[in-house]
Amino acid sequence: MQNNGQPSPTALMAAAARAAHLLVDDGPPVFVDPLALTLLGQRADELLGYHRSYGAHPILAGARTTAVARGRYTEDLLARLAEEGVDQYVILGAGLDSFAYRSELAFRVDAYEVDLPATQEWKRELLARAGIRVPSSTAFIPFDFEREPAQALTHHLVAAGFDLGRPALVSWLGVTMYLTPEAIGQTLDVVSGFAPGTELVVEHLLPTGQRDEAGQAYAEAVMAAAAGRGEPWRTFLSVEQMDALLREHRLDPVASVQQREVMDPAGWERTDALRPFTLSVLTRANVPPRPGQLPAPPPCARRR
Known part of the structure; x- marks a missing residue:
């Protein structure tokens, strides 16, 4: 839910967490997003104040x-x-992601940011205020996963320059828990229509009984808060259920990764409060070759 031109609360909370990591936690950082603070705009002091205190x-x-x-x-x-x-x-569900404006990879990769219009408007306004240029290799795709037909997403992407004949990486982080299983499946159908070799990273939350104590406590607190701000959690999927859903929509599961597995175990030997817990899973899948289809051509020169 978005009001008065504000981004979704979830987008703000995620950006605040990334910004606070560089202000509150000890080094070395797990992930560096120096623009997250900028994209919080007028909400920065409020949201970061909680983390600081x-x-x-x-x-x-x-x-x-x-x-x-x-x-x-x-x-x-x-x-x-x-x-x-x-x-x-x-x-997918780009929120206040800043990859395209800070990463060296942005010079080599075309980015397609898909999200609700109000979140994108907030983001573009703050980028402009900060004097940060939107690269020509970045496209904004306004889209509502629950209310628009999934086929429209493909149309919007292609209109923005996306090449269905060449592989891509698709990330879908912090979104599926807010959607119905039907909406998740429809979006997976869209991704399965991309070029063979395309990879997907999709985050999903484990159901009760498959979480550790910290994960259960986090889920109970955050789920109630999310519902109160109009963004209820709707869908929980075990690893086996997500794998079955991916196969149902013509995608091949590759790996399921929990927080403690995203980096070398030594990286979690920290003096701050960051501790991996069992709740969210990053499942990686790919688009398999279709029967009788030739392999996708090698990447060519970028067009934009």
Whole structure:
């Protein structure tokens, strides 16, 4: 839910967690997003104040852990794929993600940011105020996963320059828990229509009974808060259920990664409050070759 031109509360909370990580937690950072603070705009003092005052609280520390772990995993994967020639990156539910404006990879990868119009308007206004240019390799795709037909997403992407004939990385982080299973499936159908070799990283939340104690406590607190601000959690999927859903929509599961697995275990030996917990899973899948289809051509020169 968005009001008065504001971004979704979830987008603000995630950006605040990434920004606070660099202000509250000890080094070395798990994930560096120096623009997250800028994209909070007038809400920065309020949102970061909670982390500054109560940064060791399990819920705030859990929010930072979740935000930086998924960012670290996804952009590490993008870097590896870019070395193999993948140069298209679709960010579903992009929120206040700042990849296209801070990463060296942005010079090699076309980014397609998909999200609700109000969040995108907020983001573009703050980028402009900060004098940060939107690269020609970045496109904004206004889209509502629950209310628009999934096929429209493909149309919007292609109109913005996305090449259905070449592989991409698609990230879908911090979104599926807010959607119905039907809406999730429809979007997976869209991704399965991308070029073979396309990779997907999708975050999902485990159901009760598959979480550890910290994950259950975090879920109970945050789920209630999310419902109160008009963004209820709707869908929880086990690893097996997500794998089955992916296969149902013609995608091949590759791996399921929990927070503690996004980096070397030594990286979690920290003096701050960040601790991995069992609740969110990053499932990686790919688009398999279709029967009788020739392999996708090698990446060519970028067009924009």
